[in-house]
Amino acid sequence: MVSTLTDTTELPIADAAVATGPQRRHPAIIQGGMGVAVSGWRLARAVSRAGQLGVISGTAMDAVIARRLQDGDPGGHYRRALEHFPSPAMAQRVLDKYFIEGGRAEDASYKPLPKLTIDTSVAAQELALVGNFAEVWLAKEGHDGVVGTNCLEKIQMANPTAILGAMLAGVDYVLMGAGIPREIPQLIRALAAGQVGRIPVDVSGGTEHHYVEADPVALLGDDLPPLTRPNFLAIISLDQLASYLHRDPEIRPDGFIVERPPAGGHSAPPRGKMQLDEHGAPIYGARDEADLTKMAAIGLPFWMAGAYGTSERVAAAVAAGAQGVQVGTVFALSSDSGLTDEARALLLGRLREGELVVRNDPRASPTGFPFKVISVDGTVSQQEVYDARPRLCDLSYLRQAYQREDGSIGYRCAAEPVHMFVKKGGSVEDTVGRKCLCNGLVATIGMAQHRKDGYVEDRIMTLGEDLDGPRDLIARHPQGWSATQALAYLQEGLPSSS
Known part of the structure; x- marks a missing residue:
C-alpha cells in the first residue's frame, strides 16, 4: 500500500491563546486550488478522503x-x-434572496451580486461567509481528512470574509499566493480569537492607509462558534521571499508552496525586464527559480509546484527536501473537478490527439500577472471571440481601488470598457488584450451569465504548461481518470507504509 504521508513531522503549534485543531502529519500531495470552483467541494472531498490535502478555490x-x-x-x-x-x-436571508425552486429559466440572467469594496456591504459579507462555509463544509462532510482553501492576495477586498467563512466550517489550511501575503497570519490569528481581522488594501495613488476587515462578532453575534486557527501556507516563487516572511514571527507562515513558472493560472512575472519568446510568452530564467537548499535551510515545511505533476517529479521533490508537491492540472482534468462535462471532454480529446496547448499570456489578466490560457476554439483564448465580447465589469473581483482627485476611493478594471477605465485615470495601453477572467472562469464551470441582449459569456480555461502527467494518465485511462486514480499515479515513487 502506498503511504499517504511522507514524514512524521507534526504541524506547528499555533499561539497558545488561539484554539487549534488536532495535530496531524503533513500530507505529501496538495491538490491545487484552481479557477473558480474547478477545485470545488467534490474534488477537494475526494482528495481529502484519500488522505491528502484537498483544496477548494x-x-x-x-x-x-x-x-x-x-x-x-x-x-x-x-x-x-x-x-x-x-x-x-x-x-x-441568502436562501430567500437567491434560491429558485426548480431553477431559473435556461436563458434567464443571474441576479447581480453586491460588489466588493473597501467598505463592503453587510449583504456582500454575508453572502461571502455563507458561500465559503458551504464549500468547505461539503468538502469535509463524512470524513476526518484535512481540507484547505486557496485565496489570491490580489483579491484583497474579498479575503477577510472568505477566510472567516472557511474557518466557520473548520478549514484546516489556508493557502495564498498572487502577491505577498504578509498580513494573512495576523488576520487568521485575530479571526480565530473572535476579534476583528483586517488587512491593508492597495489603493493606487492613495495618500492614506486603507483597510478591509471582517468582524466575527458584529456579523454573527451570539451565533459565533469557537474557531480554530488553520495552518497558513504562503505560495511564493523565490527563496528570498520565503526568507523575508520567515524572519518576522508576526508574518511567518506555517509553510511554503514554491510555485515555479509553469504552474497554471496566475504566475509571478519574470525578474528584471519583461522579455517575450516567439509565441509572445514571458521568458523565465535561473533568477526565477528558488534555491531548494536555501528553502530547506529555513526550517519550515515546503511543497513544490509547477511541473511537478508526475510520479517521478513527486519523488524528486521529496528527495530534494520538500514535504511533497502541489499539483493542479491532473486534478483539473479529473472527473471530480468542477469543469463541465463538455469542457472536460473537449480538453481530454485535445490531450489524446496531442493538440492541447497552454500559453502563458502576459496580458490576459487585468491584474498584470501573466496568466495561463488554453488555446481552444470557441473560448476567449481566440481573438475573434475576445473581440466579439462587449467589454464590461460586473463581477468585479479583480478591480483595483484608486484615489480620485477629491480624495474619495473609486474602482477600475483593465478589462472594463476602455473609455471608462481611462476616465478613471487608467491608461489605454493597460487595456490591450485584457480579458474578463471573472466571467470567463465562471462560465467554465457551467454558470455563464446570460445578458439581457442575448449575449452569453464565453469560457476561458487555464491549466499548467507541463502536460507530462496528463499524458501518462490518458495513456492508462483513455476515457479519463478520477482524483483517486491521479493520486495513486502521483504517489507511485513514494515509500510504502508498513
Whole structure:
C-alpha cells in the first residue's frame, strides 16, 4: 500500500491563546486550488478522503453559491450545508434572496451580486461567509481528512470574509499566493480569537492607509462558534521571499508552496525586464527559480509546484527536501473537478490527439500577472471571440481601488470598457488584450451569465504548461481518470507504509 504521508513531522503549534485543531502529519500531495470552483467541494472531498490535502478555490464563492441556488441547487447540496451554518437567520436571508425552486429559466440572467469594496456591504459579507462555509463544509462532510482553501492576495477586498467563512466550517489550511501575503497570519490569528481581522488594501495613488476587515462578532453575534486557527501556507516563487516572511514571527507562515513558472493560472512575472519568446510568452530564467537548499535551510515545511505533476517529479521533490508537491492540472482534468462535462471532454480529446496547448499570456489578466490560457476554439483564448465580447465589469473581483482627485476611493478594471477605465485615470495601453477572467472562469464551470441582449459569456480555461502527467494518465485511462486514480499515479515513487 502506498503511504499517504511522507514524514512524521507534526504541524506547528499555533499561539497558545488561539484554539487549534488536532495535530496531524503533513500530507505529501496538495491538490491545487484552481479557477473558480474547478477545485470545488467534490474534488477537494475526494482528495481529502484519500488522505491528502484537498483544496477548494476560495475565489468567488459568493457568486458560486448565489448561482447554484438560482439554478435550483441540484442535489440539494448547498441547502444541506446551510442547515449547518452557525447563523440560521443569515443562511435564510441568502436562501430567500437567491434560491429558485426548480431553477431559473435556461436563458434567464443571474441576479447581480453586491460588489466588493473597501467598505463592503453587510449583504456582500454575508453572502461571502455563507458561500465559503458551504464549500468547505461539503468538502469535509463524512470524513476526518484535512481540507484547505486557496485565496489570491490580489483579491484583497474579498479575503477577510472568505477566510472567516472557511474557518466557520473548520478549514484546516489556508493557502495564498498572487502577491505577498504578509498580513494573512495576523488576520487568521485575530479571526480565530473572535476579534476583528483586517488587512491593508492597495489603493493606487492613495495618500492614506486603507483597510478591509471582517468582524466575527458584529456579523454573527451570539451565533459565533469557537474557531480554530488553520495552518497558513504562503505560495511564493523565490527563496528570498520565503526568507523575508520567515524572519518576522508576526508574518511567518506555517509553510511554503514554491510555485515555479509553469504552474497554471496566475504566475509571478519574470525578474528584471519583461522579455517575450516567439509565441509572445514571458521568458523565465535561473533568477526565477528558488534555491531548494536555501528553502530547506529555513526550517519550515515546503511543497513544490509547477511541473511537478508526475510520479517521478513527486519523488524528486521529496528527495530534494520538500514535504511533497502541489499539483493542479491532473486534478483539473479529473472527473471530480468542477469543469463541465463538455469542457472536460473537449480538453481530454485535445490531450489524446496531442493538440492541447497552454500559453502563458502576459496580458490576459487585468491584474498584470501573466496568466495561463488554453488555446481552444470557441473560448476567449481566440481573438475573434475576445473581440466579439462587449467589454464590461460586473463581477468585479479583480478591480483595483484608486484615489480620485477629491480624495474619495473609486474602482477600475483593465478589462472594463476602455473609455471608462481611462476616465478613471487608467491608461489605454493597460487595456490591450485584457480579458474578463471573472466571467470567463465562471462560465467554465457551467454558470455563464446570460445578458439581457442575448449575449452569453464565453469560457476561458487555464491549466499548467507541463502536460507530462496528463499524458501518462490518458495513456492508462483513455476515457479519463478520477482524483483517486491521479493520486495513486502521483504517489507511485513514494515509500510504502508498513
